[in-house]
Each structure stands twice: as structure tokens, then as C-alpha cells.
Amino acid sequence: MRKLTITGFLLGLLTLTALAADVTGKWTAQMPSRRGQTREATFHFKADGNTLTGTVSGRMGDMPISDGRIEGDQISFTQTMEGDGNTIKVLYKGTVSGDEIKFTRTRDGGAGRAQEFIAKRAQ
Numbered sequence: 218m219r220k221l222t223i224t225g226f227l228l229g230l231l232t233l234t235a236l237a238a239d240v241t242g243k244w245t246a247q248m249p250s251r252r253g254q255t256r257e258a259t260f261h262f263k264a265d266g267n268t269l270t271g272t273v274s275g276r277m278g279d280m281p282i283s284d285g286r287i288e289g290d291q292i293s294f295t296q297t298m299e300g301d302g303n304t305i306k307v308l309y310k311g312t313v314s315g316d317e318i319k320f321t322r323t324r325d326g327g328a329g330r331a332q333e334f335i336a337k338r339a340q
Contacts, residue, residue, distance in 0.1 A: 236315035237264065238264075238289065239264065240262045240269065241263050243338070244260040244337060245336065247334065249310065249333075249334060255334075257273060258273055260272070261279075269282070270293055271285070273296050280297075281327055283295045283296075290312055291310070291313075292309075292310070293311070294309050296309065306324070307324055308323050308325055316337060320333065
């Protein structure tokens, strides 16, 4: 009975990994800025099972992402920025639906308000 339970658990884990959204590739978005304008950003993602790596490219150049995770159609990662002696962490959470990801981004610690935007898979 114990072997059957362990086997079932392992098959469940494999199924979850297999169902992880395929986000590998290039995505573009018009992200809101602090002054109400939008700025184009490009996301380069690489999925490896439930692990997500990549970069966010914008006016500050290419910045690596960290803590990237994929669980089903949900993705999340952190972007860390340095400026004026301060470190700012931005947390991204998104829901993948076909060739779109609906994102919400917030600053670590809750400063500012959450911003929503949609990234689209680049051709």
C-alpha cells in the first residue's frame, strides 16, 4: 500500500511539471510607469520544469530575473534594481493564457500601488 501511495505522489508531481505553462521565448509589454505613461519592456524567459530564468529588457538595459517559478498557468519572479544607493525589488506574478501573460507587479514591502499589464508572445 505504501509503494502505491508513493508511486501516486510521484506521478502527480510529474503531471504538474508536464502541465507547467510553456513561457520559453520572447515576450513584449507596455508597462505602466510612475507618471502614467507606458514604456516598452521585453521579457526573455527560459523554463526548465518549474524553474523560470531570464531577463527583463527596458530603458535600464537587460536585467536578470531571480526566484522564477512556474506552477501550472501561474508564473512569478523578482527583478532587483540598484539606484542612488538603494536596492529595489519588484515582484511579478502572472497568469499565462495562450500567447498572453496578465501580470501584476508590486514593490517588495508594499510601497506604491500594484500595476497590471499584459505581455504578448513575440513572433
